[in-house]
Amino acid sequence: MTAQSTGHKLDRRLLKFMAEDYVECGGKVYQISLIIDFDEVIGIDIETKRPERLLIRDLKPVSLDKVQDNGFIHRDLTDISDDDWRELERRFAAIAPILNGASRAEIEQHAKSINIHFTTLYRWLRNYKSTGTLTGLLPKKEGRKPGEIRIDSRAEKIIHEKINEHYLTRERHSIQFVMNKIFDQCNQENLVSPSKNTIRNRISRITEYERLKKQGNASVAKDKFAPAPNKYETDYPLQVAQIDHTQVDIILVDDDSRLPIGRPWITLMIDVYSRMIMGYFLSLDAPSTTSVAMCIANAVLPKVE
Template identity: 30%
Template sequence: MAGEDLAGAERGLLAASEADWALARMRAAVVRELAHLDAPGHEAVDRAALALDLSRRQTYSLLLRWRAGDGRVSDLLPRRSSGGRGKGRLPDDVEAVIKDVLRKRYLKRQRPSVASVHRSIVRACRVRGLSAPSRGAVERRIAVLDPRAAAGSRGGPDAARKVDSAGGSTTTPVEPLGQVQIDHTVIDVVLVDEQDRAPIGRPFLTVGIDVTTRAIVGMVVTLDPPSATSVGLCLAHIATDKQAWLETLGAQVSWPMAGKPAQLYVDNGAEFHSEALRRGCEEHGIALDYRPPGEPQYGGVVERLIGTLMSEVHELPGTTFSNPVDRGPYDSEATAALTLLELQRWLAFAVAAYHHQVHEGHGRPPLAVWEEKATAHPPTTVANPRSFLVDFLPVVRRRLNRTGLVIDHVHYFSDTLKPLIARRQQIGQVVVRRDPRDLSRVWVLDPQSNAYLSVGYRHLAHPAISLWEHRAAVASLREQGRGEVDEQALFASVEQMRHVSDTATKSTRRARRERQRRPVASTPSSGPIAVPPPPPDLRRDARAEEPAPAPFDDIEEW
C-alpha cells in the first residue's frame, strides 16, 4: 500500500557515514556477546564497557537498544545532535594523523605492534599540537581496516590468501548457517511460455547451501541473468520460514532450513560487490567474504551441489545437457515442455528428495544433520520477509521536489513523503530502494526516523512494469528520434510493446521471454499441472519415515 511504513524496519543502513557505520559494527561485535547472557552483571558489562571505551551506563543503554531493536547493527549507530551528525568522535586533524601513521607504520612487513604504532601517533600529534587519541581509539580504527588488505600489507600474498580461504578459517563451522555458499548457474533446460507453450530459452538458478549440514537453504529461479536482486531474493528465501511458502505451493514436503547466515561466502561477481548487499549484510550481522580470485576450489561445496542438480535436470524434457557433444541429435527446443512455474515445482521436489538422501560427506541425510545441529544451535529466523528483502534491493539516490521524486522519468508520490518534502532543502538526496521486477513502488529511507516508506506511482493508473521493460521502452523512444523521454510516452511505449507481443500470430522466442518477465500477480492455476517426478536417484531414502513428496496443484512464483 502506498505510504506503508515497513513494520520494524528501523534502518541506519545507507544514511550513516562510513565512520559511524564502522563504529556501529564494532559495538555490535561486543554487545552481541553481552546479549547472549540472560542477566549480564556489572562484571560482564564493565568488560564490555572497557572494550567499547564507554561508561557502564552507556553500555547498558546500548544493550537495551540492541534487544529492543531485534539485534540490528543500525540500532547501535551513534546518536548525536544535528550539529554533530555524521562527524567522528575525534577531530579531523587527529583522524588524519591516525590514518597517515597506520598507512606508513602499521601496514608494513615489519608488522609493528599496536603499542608501537600508538606511540608513533602520540608523538605525531604532539608535534602538531594536537590532543593524542587513546590506544583504544587506535585499536578500533585498526579493527575496521579491510582484513585482506591489512594481511597482505603486513604478511604478503600468503597471509592474504589465508584470510580469504573459507572466510578466514579452514575448519567447518559447528553451528548450522555458520557459513552459507551462494552461486548462480544457467539451468540446462529450455522452458516454454505459459501462453503458447513455445520455447523461451534457459532460466537461471541462484542457490545457497549450508556448509555445516550440506542442506540446501534457499534458491530462486529467474529469467534474468544473475544480479544483486537475485542474491537478495535468495537471501530472503534462506532467512525466512518456508512453511507458508510451501503451503501456498500446495507442496506436502518438509523444508525446515531457515535462518540468517553468520557468514556468506561468494565469488567475485559484480552482483556480490554491490553496496546494497554489503550494507544489508552488515545491518543483519552477516559476514560477507569472497573466494580468492582464480581459486575455485574454495567454493567447492556449492559447485558440487550445482553439478548434482544439473545432472538431474538432464532427465527433464527440453534439457540442453552440459555440452553439444552430450546433446547429440537431441532437439532441446522441440522437446521443451516445462514452464517457469513447473520447473520451480520440480526443483521443490528435488530439494526435498536431496535432503532425505545420504550425503557422502556425513554418511547421513542432510535433513537429519540439520535437525541435530539446529536443536543444539537454533538459527535466527526473519519474521518479516519483505522488510528483510528491502535491505538487499538495489539503491538509487534522488532529491525530493514539491511533487515527490522522479526516477528514470517516472514520478512517485505518497502522503507519507510530505514531512520529508517540507524538509527537502535540509535533507538533500534521499536513499531509495527499488525492485527491478516491479517498478510500481519504491522504498524511501526517512533519514530522521530511519524507516523505509513505501511510495507508489504518482499516477495510479499506470501499470506495473519491470526495469527490463522500462529500459526497452526508453531505447525504443530513442530509436524513434525522441530527444527527451517523458512519463506518458514511456508507458505508452510499454503498452504498445505488450500489445505487439500479445497479438502476434507467432511470437518470436524473445517476445515470449519478454512476456514472461512482466510483473504480474501470481494466481493459482485453474487445474492440475503434470509435473515430472524427481528422478529415481534423487528420491528419498527408503529408510526415512516421512512420506515421499507428492505432486501439488497450485503454485505461486516466489
C-alpha cells in the first residue's frame, strides 16, 4: 500500500544542524549560518535575510506545506522509475563532495571537473538541503499530480456513492454493475460520465481491509490484518512506543505516623527499538486513562528546565 492510497504524505527527512541546512522555527524558515554551541545557532530568515539567534530545542524540519514539491518527494520509492533513480544517483554523486561545505571557488572548480555548470550544481545542492530528501534532487515532474482529480465534483460524488451502495456490500456486485449504475446516474443528471479507467482507479484505492470488512468478511479481515501474538520488531528509534503499568514492590508509609499508605503504580512509556524509557507517571491510583495521559505528557513535553 502506498502513501497515496492511504491519504498520507511520506516524510523521509532528517533534522540536521549543519551550516547551510534549512530548518523551521516559530513558523518561519531559516538557513543555518553558524552553530554557536549545543544550545543555539544563527539562522538567516529566508524572507527578510536577517540573522537571528535560534534555540536548537525550538528547531524542526521545514513543514511539508512549505516544501516545493517536485512530484517525487512524497512518492513511494517503488513508484520511482529506474531512469529517475539513475538520474537521482548521478546528481547526488555530483553534490556529494560539497555536502559538508565548500567555498565558491571550490564549488566552481568541482563543477568544471565534472562538466556541470556551477549554477546547476548550486541548484541541486539547494534542492537537496531544502527538501531534506534524496528525491528532492529530481527535476520537477510535469503533468498531473498523483491522485489529482479533474472530473466534475458531482460525478466524483456519484462514483463514491455507487461504490459504497453496490460494491462495498454483502451482495458484492461486479465492477461492471457498479459502472452501469454510475453511468445511469450521470445520464439522469446530464453530467459527463467518467471513464471506466477512472472508476477502476477509485475502486483500486479501497484498501483490502475495508473491502473485506464491508463485503461481509470481517473475520477474514481481522485474521489477515489484526495484530497477532509474536515477536515484535522495529527498524529505528521512536518508530513505536508502548505503554504499560505495574505495581511497584514497595509500600509507602506516612511521614508522621509511619502507617502504611499503599503500594504505588508506575506507568512507563518504552521505545520498542532502544528499550529506552521515554516517560513515566507514578501514582497511588490504579491505572486509568489519566495515568496514560500523564505518562505521554511526561514523554513529549520539554525537559530542559
